[in-house]
Amino acid sequence: MATSEFFHPSLAFLMMAAVLPFLPGNRRWKWLLLLPPLAAIYAAFHNQPGDHLTLTWLGLTLKLGHVDPLSQVFTQVFAVMSLAGILYSLHVSDKGQHLAALLYVTGGFGCLMAGDFLTLFVFWELMSIGSTFLVMLNRTRESVLAAFRYFIYHTFGGLLLLAGLLLRYRLTGSFDFGTIDPAAATYADWLILAGFCVNAAVVPLHAWLPDAYPRGTVTGSVFMCAYTTKTAVYVLARAFPGWDILAIAGTIMAVYGVIFASMENNARRILSYHIVSQVGYMVAGIGVGTAMTINGASAHAYAHILYKGLLFMGVGAVLYSTGTQKLDQLGGLAPRLPWVMVFYMVAALSISGMPLFNGFVSKTMTITGAAEAHRFWVAIGLELAAVGTFISVGLKLPYFAFWGGKKPDYQRELKPIPLNMYVGMAFLAALCLAQGLYPHMLYSYLPEPQTAFEYHPWTSWNVLQALMLLGFSGLAFFLMRKVIEPHKALNLDFDWFYRLTGRGVLALICRPFAAVDSVWTDVWNKIALRFLVTLAKISSWFDRWVIDTVVDGSAYGVRGIGQLASMTQNGRLQHYLALAIVLALIVFAVIWYGL
Amino acid sequence: MTQPTKPKPLGLSASPPPGPQGVLGRFLAAQLEGSRPKLWRTAFFVILAVVVGLSLIVPNHHPHFVYDAKPFFWPIFGLVAGVILVFLVKKVIQPIIKRPEDHYGDL
Numbered sequence: 001m002a003t004s005e006f007f008h009p010s011l012a013f014l015m016m017a018a019v020l021p022f023l024p025g026n027r028r029w030k031w032l033l034l035l036p037p038l039a040a041i042y043a044a045f046h047n048q049p050g051d052h053l054t055l056t057w058l059g060l061t062l063k064l065g066h067v068d069p070l071s072q073v074f075t076q077v078f079a080v081m082s083l084a085g086i087l088y089s090l091h092v093s094d095k096g097q098h099l100a101a102l103l104y105v106t107g108g109f110g111c112l113m114a115g116d117f118l119t120l121f122v123f124w125e126l127m128s129i130g131s132t133f134l135v136m137l138n139r140t141r142e143s144v145l146a147a148f149r150y151f152i153y154h155t156f157g158g159l160l161l162l163a164g165l166l167l168r169y170r171l172t173g174s175f176d177f178g179t180i181d182p183a184a185a186t187y188a189d190w191l192i193l194a195g196f197c198v199n200a201a202v203v204p205l206h207a208w209l210p211d212a213y214p215r216g217t218v219t220g221s222v223f224m225c226a227y228t229t230k231t232a233v234y235v236l237a238r239a240f241p242g243w244d245i246l247a248i249a250g251t252i253m254a255v256y257g258v259i260f261a262s263m264e265n266n267a268r269r270i271l272s273y274h275i276v277s278q279v280g281y282m283v284a285g286i287g288v289g290t291a292m293t294i295n296g297a298s299a300h301a302y303a304h305i306l307y308k309g310l311l312f313m314g315v316g317a318v319l320y321s322t323g324t325q326k327l328d329q330l331g332g333l334a335p336r337l338p339w340v341m342v343f344y345m346v347a348a349l350s351i352s353g354m355p356l357f358n359g360f361v362s363k364t365m366t367i368t369g370a371a372e373a374h375r376f377w378v379a380i381g382l383e384l385a386a387v388g389t390f391i392s393v394g395l396k397l398p399y400f401a402f403w404g405g406k407k408p409d410y411q412r413e414l415k416p417i418p419l420n421m422y423v424g425m426a427f428l429a430a431l432c433l434a435q436g437l438y439p440h441m442l443y444s445y446l447p448e449p450q451t452a453f454e455y456h457p458w459t460s461w462n463v464l465q466a467l468m469l470l471g472f473s474g475l476a477f478f479l480m481r482k483v484i485e486p487h488k489a490l491n492l493d494f495d496w497f498y499r500l501t502g503r504g505v506l507a508l509i510c511r512p513f514a515a516v517d518s519v520w521t522d523v524w525n526k527i528a529l530r531f532l533v534t535l536a537k538i539s540s541w542f543d544r545w546v547i548d549t550v551v552d553g554s555a556y557g558v559r560g561i562g563q564l565a566s567m568t569q570n571g572r573l574q575h576y577l578a579l580a581i582v583l584a585l586i587v588f589a590v591i592w593y594g595l
Numbered sequence: 596m597t598q599p600t601k602p603k604p605l606g607l608s609a610s611p612p613p614g615p616q617g618v619l620g621r622f623l624a625a626q627l628e629g630s631r632p633k634l635w636r637t638a639f640f641v642i643l644a645v646v647v648g649l650s651l652i653v654p655n656h657h658p659h660f661v662y663d664a665k666p667f668f669w670p671i672f673g674l675v676a677g678v679i680l681v682f683l684v685k686k687v688i689q690p691i692i693k694r695p696e697d698h699y700g701d702l
Contacts, residue, residue, distance in 0.1 A: 142701040262684040335615035335624035342619070371659035379659055387676045408624055410613045461655045467646045468669040475643065476677025484681050490699070492692040499699070 006052035008065055009040035009079060010109040017102040020095055030090050033098060037083035040109065044076040051115055060175065063115025069447040070298065071112045074234045076445060077302045078108055081226045081309055088313055088424030089219035097137050101223050104130025108227040112234060116175040117165035124161065128154040131228060134220030135212050143215040150212040153498065155580045159587055161195030164188050166588065182243045193240060200232035200283060202249050203256045206276050207495035214268035214325065218316040221268060225312045226305045229275055233282045233301050242289025250284025251381035253277060258388030260493065265486040267315045267325040267397055274351065274393055277385055278304050284382065285366040288373050291451040296366030298446050303362040303435060307350035310428040314344030317421055318401060321414045327486040331404025336414060341402045343425040348398060350432045352390035355466050358435035361442060361457040368455065387473040395477045396484055
């Protein structure tokens with residue numbers, strides 16, 4: 001699959017995933033895990049723009065290797081993040097977790113390189129499967145249940161995408177994955193947009209994210225926070241730039257995420273709500289759709305992957321070491337986990353847009369772009385979200401985790417944090433600082449580098465503006481620190497509606513089945529069994545041997561059917577996977593042949 | 596939330612002893628002693644004052660909106676937005692949507 005000028009990064013991860021289960025169990029294989037990210041980084045810098053790996057299959061043209069400036073910048077940051085994530089998870093001896101992460105990243109790169117919707121769909125689903133296992137392999141009851149909800153919800157999103165892309169093929173006769181003009185949008189395009197919005201966690205389709213991410217494995221959530229939503233940002237930027245509804249949706253996301261993060265007690269759920277908020281900046285930038293805001297969205301995606309990965313690493317290290325991620329049970333850890341605190345703060349200041357760090361050079365670009373496009377409410381909404389971001393991630397989380405107005409916690413038993421986790425954190429912290437200090441490191445890879453270089457983040461006014469905004473939101477936190485103290489509680493979100501819908505569908509399907517089942521049982525008991533018994537009585541009069549055969553045989557038959565029926569309800573993931581594929585095939589068949 | 600895998604610390608010694616860790620840990624612990632927290636607080640206020648003072652001198656060439664060209668816009672925006680946000684979230688919204696932690700049957 002590799003040609004002289006093109007190497008598909010997915011290939012490296014896929015090969016590693018294929019080999020890993022057969023490697024001997026002495027854990028030397030962990031060093032091999034570093035090879036796919038290195039290959040991906042090489043590919044990110046050497047692949048030339050163009051269409052590579054074009055296959056013709058059943059009369060369809062599949063483009064597996066589409067490279068252009070937009071996909072190049074995302075490929076680069078995905079590759080860098082995969083190296084950081086693997087470094088951070090090197091100590092994990094569970095091959096299953098590595099396998100899930102490798103397949104998940106394979107899917108991510110596949111989506112970036114997809115030149116047509118069918119290829120995109122296949123890798124899209126691969127990501128969904130990989131990430132489901134990253135949640136489930138935490139092996140607690142909560143995470144297994146969350147993984148099921150996550151998978152069902154993403155199957156629903158995937159089906160929206162599938163229906164949309166097939167209907168689009170009916171209308172346009174092509175699977176080409178390119179820019180869609182908002183003026184000429186059809187209902188098929190809206191279905192595709194809805195499918196993308198599920199993965200981009202657009203409010204109100206977002207609640208899967210704060211449900212699943214806090215329950216993933218320590219290392220798995222580090223991978224997940226980088227790839228699913230940012231793949232969605234990429235596909236939105238590719239297909240739907242300038243769609244006005246996205247500008248509004250993004251601004252709502254940015255503020256909504258901050259509101260929920262400010263009241264949360266679970267540290268990784270705070271960070272999850274901030275993914276919703278930060279992805280809101282990118283979605284808004286795509287919706288505004290000028291060269292500057294598309295640049296801003298790409299730059300913010302790049303910076304966000306680095307600092308959000310680092311945030312999940314820092315909180316993951318606290319969780320790994322203390323065994324809890326609830327802020328009301330933490331506090332006073334700064335002297336005992338000083339470097340975790342420092343790395344966490346680098347990421348927290350980055351996400352807040354503090355000068356010196358990379359959020360400062362990416363966030364301001366989107367906001368300035370929105371203001372220059374005269375989108376007043378978008379710009380002011382994003383500034384408001386910046387205040388809330390600094391208060392909840394920059395101050396509240398570290399204050400209550402590492403300080404908390406408590407005496408240093410010297411009594412708590414801490415599990416030693418493996419060195420490789422520190423290495424992963426240091427790597428990302430260095431990148432966050434480097435991009436903040438040398439914005440050209442980031443800007444020269446943006447889709448429109450000329451526009452990017454016209455923007456100068458490091459003017460004295462920009463620095464002062466950021467310091468005033470953050471300084472005085474810090475003062476607000478200082479005044480309100482007693483009010484914002486986190487308490488243990490569950491805050492209702494839109495997943496309340498998802499659960500209601502889920503139960504409704506279950507009732508709709510199960511009640512008729514249960515009714516049929518009970519009637520059938522009655523019939524069986526009253527007629528068939530009585531008939532058999534009568535038959536048996538008659539037969540026994542002649543020959544006991546025949547009766548045994550009949551009864552045994554029918555018993556075997558009933559058991560066999562019972563097993564089949566219970567397959568749909570016994571909660572085994574492989575069966576749900578099979579069911580999801582069957583559902584996808586049914587949708588495919590209905591649209592392909594039915595319309 | 597325990598990892599099923601047994602960690603093999605790569606090169607690090609076993610369980611860290613209770614107490615501040617390393618030079619940085621001792622430095623951080625020292626900042627919590629005596630008058631140090633007050634010192635940091637004063638430093639914070641001084642920095643705020645300096646930044647606001649500078650903003651009155653440095654010209655703003657590209658105001659995003661009309662209002663942000665005025666002096667004290669961003670300090671007021673940050674402070675007021677922050678206080679209102681925290682108050683709304685913790686005192687108005689959360690009491691309405693708050694449920695016990697095991698509302699859905701898991702934690």
